[in-house]
Each structure stands twice: as structure tokens, then as C-alpha cells.
Amino acid sequence: MTMRSVSTTGPKILEVTDLKTVFGTRDGAVHAVNGVSFHLREGELLGIVGESGSGKSVTMMSLLKLVPMPPAEITSGRVMFSARDLLSLSPGEIRKVRGGEIGFIFQDPMTSLNPVFTVGFQLMEPLRKHMGLSKAEAREKAASLLALVGIPSPADRLDDFPHQFSGGMRQRVMIAIALACDPKLLIADEPTTALDVTIQAQILELVRGLRRELGMSMIWITHDLGVVAGIADRVAVMYGGLIVEHAAVEDLYASPKHPYTHALLQTLPSLDSERAEKLQSISGQPPSLDAEPTTCPFAPRCEFAFERCFRENPAIRSTNGGWAEDRVSHDVACWWDIEKGAPRDDG
Amino acid sequence: MFRYAIRRLLFAIPTLLVISFIIFALLDLAPSDPTAQLPLTIPEEVREMIKLSLGLGEPFHIRYLRWLEQFLVNEPLNLIEQFWGIEIGNSEDRLRVRSWSTRAPVVDLIAARLPQTLSVVGVSYIVAILIAVPIGVISAYKQYSIFDQVGTFISMIGFSVPTFFTGTVMIVIFSVVLGWLPSIYDTTLEVRDYDSFVAQFKQMIMPVMVLGLFNAAQLSRFMRSSMLDNLNQEYVRTARSKGMGEPVVILIHVLRNSMIPVVTVIALGLPTTFAGAIITEQIFRINGVGQLLIGAIEGADIPTVQTVTFIFAVLIVVFNLIADLLYGMLDPRIRYD
Numbered sequence: 001m002t003m004r005s006v007s008t009t010g011p012k013i014l015e016v017t018d019l020k021t022v023f024g025t026r027d028g029a030v031h032a033v034n035g036v037s038f039h040l041r042e043g044e045l046l047g048i049v050g051e052s053g054s055g056k057s058v059t060m061m062s063l064l065k066l067v068p069m070p071p072a073e074i075t076s077g078r079v080m081f082s083a084r085d086l087l088s089l090s091p092g093e094i095r096k097v098r099g100g101e102i103g104f105i106f107q108d109p110m111t112s113l114n115p116v117f118t119v120g121f122q123l124m125e126p127l128r129k130h131m132g133l134s135k136a137e138a139r140e141k142a143a144s145l146l147a148l149v150g151i152p153s154p155a156d157r158l159d160d161f162p163h164q165f166s167g168g169m170r171q172r173v174m175i176a177i178a179l180a181c182d183p184k185l186l187i188a189d190e191p192t193t194a195l196d197v198t199i200q201a202q203i204l205e206l207v208r209g210l211r212r213e214l215g216m217s218m219i220w221i222t223h224d225l226g227v228v229a230g231i232a233d234r235v236a237v238m239y240g241g242l243i244v245e246h247a248a249v250e251d252l253y254a255s256p257k258h259p260y261t262h263a264l265l266q267t268l269p270s271l272d273s274e275r276a277e278k279l280q281s282i283s284g285q286p287p288s289l290d291a292e293p294t295t296c297p298f299a300p301r302c303e304f305a306f307e308r309c310f311r312e313n314p315a316i317r318s319t320n321g322g323w324a325e326d327r328v329s330h331d332v333a334c335w336w337d338i339e340k341g342a343p344r345d346d347g
Numbered sequence: 348m349f350r351y352a353i354r355r356l357l358f359a360i361p362t363l364l365v366i367s368f369i370i371f372a373l374l375d376l377a378p379s380d381p382t383a384q385l386p387l388t389i390p391e392e393v394r395e396m397i398k399l400s401l402g403l404g405e406p407f408h409i410r411y412l413r414w415l416e417q418f419l420v421n422e423p424l425n426l427i428e429q430f431w432g433i434e435i436g437n438s439e440d441r442l443r444v445r446s447w448s449t450r451a452p453v454v455d456l457i458a459a460r461l462p463q464t465l466s467v468v469g470v471s472y473i474v475a476i477l478i479a480v481p482i483g484v485i486s487a488y489k490q491y492s493i494f495d496q497v498g499t500f501i502s503m504i505g506f507s508v509p510t511f512f513t514g515t516v517m518i519v520i521f522s523v524v525l526g527w528l529p530s531i532y533d534t535t536l537e538v539r540d541y542d543s544f545v546a547q548f549k550q551m552i553m554p555v556m557v558l559g560l561f562n563a564a565q566l567s568r569f570m571r572s573s574m575l576d577n578l579n580q581e582y583v584r585t586a587r588s589k590g591m592g593e594p595v596v597i598l599i600h601v602l603r604n605s606m607i608p609v610v611t612v613i614a615l616g617l618p619t620t621f622a623g624a625i626i627t628e629q630i631f632r633i634n635g636v637g638q639l640l641i642g643a644i645e646g647a648d649i650p651t652v653q654t655v656t657f658i659f660a661v662l663i664v665v666f667n668l669i670a671d672l673l674y675g676m677l678d679p680r681i682r683y684d
Binding site: 061064066092095096097098099100103104106108111112113114115116117122125126129130161163174177178180 | 580581582584585586587588589590591592595600603604607677678679680
């Protein structure tokens with residue numbers, strides 16, 4: 001694997017601090033995001049990995065207040081983007097950021113496009129709103145966007161409805177919509193999950209190409225470790241609404257420090273090793289999140305768990321001395337040191 | 348779509364023939380006597396002759412075919428002649444469907460009463476839509492809010508209380524106690540100037556509101572649930588993520604999708620409303636098609652009952668087709684081929 005050049009000094013485009021989102025449901029509160037902090041530098045691609053219900057999508061939607069409020073409520077946190085806190089913006093101001101400065105791609109292209117409007121209409125909407133283009137200008141720009149994402153005869157396809165596109169083509173349309181107003185940041189929420197493998201590969205190739213061309217910063221949410229390995233610079237692993245491990249992508253795969261990451265990597269079937277009897281899995285259930293965690297959320301499923309894990313929730317800490325000019329901080333939230341096979345002595 | 352419409356219209360022909368047969372046969376089986384309301388002094392032989400003169404001496408299938416010929420061939424020819432002022436064949440000899448009690452052609456009776464029914468039913472239906480759509484949209488958008496709770500409660504009442512009750516209550520309040528509105532609809536009133544317009548407006552308020560609120564109660568429920576279905580769709584989140592404002596998200600993206608099933612319900616509900624207006628017409632003494640039907644049933648005027656009922660059946664079939672065509676226009680995913 002070639003070393004990717006991870007920028008550790010470039011300007012931070014996004015800095016999230018202690019974000020918490022709670023859903024008030026009829027059966028009580030669900031603490032979906034429990035104090036997430038991370039940042040993103042210009043041109044970087046950050047992968048967010050976690051299983052269903054780990055809070056990765058809610059975290060990203062909370063950044064732009066796209067979670068339905070109510071029932072959701074962002075109870076704490078700061079989201080600094082372009083020198084202002086997105087969470088304290090007025091509804092009108094945040095709408096200018098959505099689509100204008102931050103683009104969003106969603107998981108299922110089958111349902112993410114409005115079935116009764118043409119692709120052209122849906123693509124021209126943000127162009128006209130954020131860039132103030134006339135109808136003819138927006139149409140021209142929309143056609144060039146479809147061409148950019150690799151849709152053949154783009155000008156003709158503007159008048160087609162979403163159901164006239166295949167799944168992969170629809171996801172290309174979604175990407176075109178997200179890119180429409182030249183956003184500084186693109187957030188992709190499992191954009192390849194609903195697609196079959198060959199189409200996945202095409203979309204990944206498209207995104208790689210677009211990043212080279214446009215130099216955009218991106219956050220890529222997925223539960224597929226293989227996808228992240230192929231495109232990300234850094235990875236954050238989420239569990240129970242918390243970031244439990246964060247590292248440069250090579251470090252994470254070479255030496256996972258959190259038992260959850262460790263277990264996740266073991267579940268990956270390998271191409272070169274002998275075929276396993278059956279697929280590996282992590283036993284147990286994800287946590288229920290009915291309260292903010294006071295103990296380690298992974299402890300009940302963890303093979304290394306010991307007494308302290310059921311008493312205190314470990315804070316996330318750097319294991320390699322933190323950020324430096326040529327080093328990405330490798331952070332983990334765990335009381336156990338896998339490499340030593342003993343509890344961490346610090347803290 | 349044009350070919351689809353033609354094909355559906357062709358399919359409607361056998362459907363309507365079967366319906367016409369069922370209507371005719373059912374009414375023929377009913378033990379009614381067209382001479383029962385005549386004075387008792389008329390002797391039995393005369394009564395028999397009257398029945399023979401009405402065509403009741405003929406066997407069932409002949410009477411059915413005669414009625415079909417009169418209604419489906421002769422009456423349309425008459426309408427064409429009247430409309431263009433031409434004469435097709437020997438129009439004097441052509442038999443028309445005649446009422447047994449008034450001896451007037453049934454179609455003329457219906458034509459005379461249709462404007463009253465149309466103005467009340469039509470206006471009430473438009474009122475119902477104008478009330479129901481905004482209420483449904485707001486109730487869904489502000490689900491479980493006070494507005495939604497009150498709206499749900501009121502439409503439950505509107506749903507479950509029959510029009511003959513609400514109509515009577517309104518008459519008691521607005522005509523008897525307050526004396527603001529007339530309780531009887533004056534069909535002879537002609538709108539000529541401002542005063543007669545006000546009078547027409549006043550006499551329409553109660554029947555239109557009774558019928559309109561009843562329909563609005565149903566439609567607003569449909570609108571609300573259809574909006575709720577769509578508000579949770581992912582394309583709504585996409586629209587918001589593009590930075591669209593709430594009015595655009597709700598009134599363009601969501602409403603357009605939500606209207607698809609609602610428009611179908613509206614189209615299918617219109618003929619039912621015609622039938623349901625019979626009771627409202629009775630309460631407010633509107634001299635409309637409904638009253639004609641009730642009077643004909645009471646007077647054993649079988650041809651009138653058959654014809655009016657059959658026209659209702661035609662309306663239902665036609666509006667079914669309209670609903671299907673509208674569905675295709677609103678939803679680009681539907682293709683007719």
C-alpha cells in the first residue's frame with residue numbers, strides 16, 4: 001500500500017466539538033450521539049465507520065440540523081465551519097450552507113430522488129437558489145454536471161424522471177446534485193451501500209476522480225471497511241454514539257487499538273487465507289442507548305473486558321503522542337492495551 | 348394514454364350493459380304497482396288497461412330491450428336534434444323514456460333539475476377540497492399539535508354524524524333561532540341583480556356547508572395520511588439537504604406526491620357525493636335530481652328510478668376512468684401500454 005499524504009498542517013475546514021444528539025421518543029430518550037469531536041482539513045477524506053445504529057448518520061445530519069427536530073434535539077456541541085458555528089445559525093442562514101457550501105449524498109438513490117419531478121428540475125433547484133442562475137443558465141450548468149458524473153447524453157437526460165435511470169446512474173445524479181454549487185465539503189452517507197458491487201466500484205472510481213479534479217474535502221460514512229481502505233485518508237470508528245478509535249487509514253488497518261475495531265477487522269473475509277468455516281461475527285447486540293453511557297458501551301460484547309470497563313467509560317486519548325507535523329494522532333477510547341495484553345497504566 | 352382511454356371506454360360498454368340489466372331486473376322484481384296511487388273508484392279493468400298502456404303487458408326481455416333502445420338510441424338522438432336543431436329520421440315516432448306519474452320524458456325531468464343539484468353538489472365539493480387540502484397539509488406537518496388534535500376531533504365528528512342530522516341542526520340554529528338563512532331552497536329564484544344574488548348565496552350556504560363539511564372531513568383525513576406517508580420519505584431529506592426552504596419542501600416536493608392518491612379519492616368521490624346529496628336535497632327542499640329520485644321511488648315511477656339510477660352508474664364508471672387517467676398524469680412512473 002502506498003503511503004497517502006495526509007495533511008496534518010493544512011487549514012481546518014470543519015471542527016466538531018462534543019456534539020450530542022438525543023431523540024425524544026414515546027418510549028423514552030434515545031442518546032444517538034454522545035459527545036463526538038473530530039475535525040477535517042482541506043482536501044482530506046475522513047471515513048466514518050460503524051455498524052447500524054452507531055450514530056454515524058445522525059452525527060453527520062446533526063451538523064446541518066438535518067435531523068428531524070422534534071423528535072431529535074442537539075443538546076450540546078459546536079460545529080465550526082468557515083469561521084462560524086453552524087449550530088447557532090438561523091434556519092435561513094443554515095439553508096444557505098446546505099447545498100450551497102456543504103453537499104450531501106444519501107444511501108439509497110432509489111428513494112432519495114423525488115419520483116414526480118424530472119432530474120433536471122431537481123438538479124436546477126439548488127443552482128437557482130444558491131447561485132442565482134437563470135433558468136437557461138441553470139439548465140446548461142445542470143447538463144455539464146451530469147456530464148461531470150459520467151452520464152451519457154446529459155442534455156437529453158435532464159427531462160427524464162428518476163425511474164428512467166438505473167440505480168448507479170441515479171447515484172451519479174445524486175452526486176451531481178451534491179456537487180451542484182461547488183461545495184467546500186461533501187458528506188456522503190453510505191453512498192455505495194445500496195448498489196451492487198460492480199456499480200460500487202464505478203462510483204468509488206468516480207469519487208476518486210472527482211476528488212483529484214475538484215480537490216474537495218469529504219466525509220464518507222460507511223459500514224464497509226473495505227471501501228474506506230480504498231479511499232480514506234483518516235478513519236474514525238463509531239460505536240454507541242461515540243468515536244472509539246481514530247487513526248490514519250494505514251495505522252488503523254495495521255494496528256487496530258480498540259477491541260471493536262479489532263473484532264471488525266477479523267470479521268472481514270480474506271482473499272489470500274484459507275477459506276474459513278463460516279463468516280466471523282461479533283456476538284451480542286449493539287447498546288440500547290437509552291441513557292448517555294457511563295460505562296464502556298462495548299464492554300458487554302468485548303473479549304478483553306475487565307472490571308474497570310463496567311465501572312467507567314474511557315475517554316478517547318492519543319496512543320502515539322498526538323498530532324505532529326508528520327504524524328496523525330492515533331486515538332482510542334479503551335482501558336485495555338491489546339498490544340501489551342494488559343490494562344493501560346495511564347489515566 | 349389516448350389509446351388507453353379508448354380501450355377503457357370500450358370496456359365500459361359491457362360493464363354498463365350488465366349494470367343496466369341488474370338495475371332493470373331488480374326494479375322489475377319489486378312488487379310495485381304504478382296504479383296504486385290512483386283513486387280507489389277506478390275499477391280493476393281500467394287499472395289493467397292503464398298497465399297495458401304503460402307497456403307492462405309485454406314480457407320482461409322485450410321491456411328491457413325497449414328501455415335500452417329508448418335510453419341509449421332515442422334519447423341521444425333527441426339531444427343531438429335539440430342541440431343542432433336538425434331532424435334525424437322520423438323523430439315524432441321515436442319513443443322516449445317517459446315517467447309513469449307525470450308522462451313527461453324522464454330525460455327532460457332530469458335536465459330541468461340538474462342545475463340545482465350541480466350548483467349545490469359542485470360548489471360543496473369545491474368547498475370541501477378548499478377546506479380539506481390545507482387542513483390535511485397543516486395537520487400532517489404539525490403532527491400531534493393542538494391544530495392536528497382539534498382537526499382530527501372535528502373530522503371524526505364530521506365523519507360520523509350524518510348529514511340529515513347536521514342539516515337539521517343547522518336549520519334549527521340559523522333559520523329557526525337566529526333567522527339568518529332560509530330553510531327552504533327556492534328553485535325559482537333567478538339571479539338578476541345584487542339582491543337576488545345575495546338571496547341565492549344565502550340559500551346555498553347551509554346545503555353547501557352541510558355537504559361540504561361532510562366531504563371535507565373525509566378528504567382531510569386522506570390528505571393528512573398521504574402527507575404523513577410522504578414527509579418521511581428520503582427525497583424530503585434530499586430536498587432539505589439542497590437548502591430548499593420549508594414552503595418549497597412541503598408545498599412542492601411533498602404536496603405534489605401526496606396529491607396523487609388524494610386526487611383519485613376526489614375523482615372517485617364525486618359520483619358518490621351526487622348520490623349522497625339526495626338526503627341534503629330532501630332536508631333543504633332543493634328541487635334537484637335527488638328529490639326526483641325520491642319522489643319516483645315513492646310513486647312507483649319505475650322508468651324514472653331506472654334512468655336516474657343508471658345515470659349514477661354511468662357517472663361512477665366515467666369518474667373511475669377519469670381517476671385512472673389523472674393518476675397517470677400526476678405520477679410519471681405510471682405508463683399506459
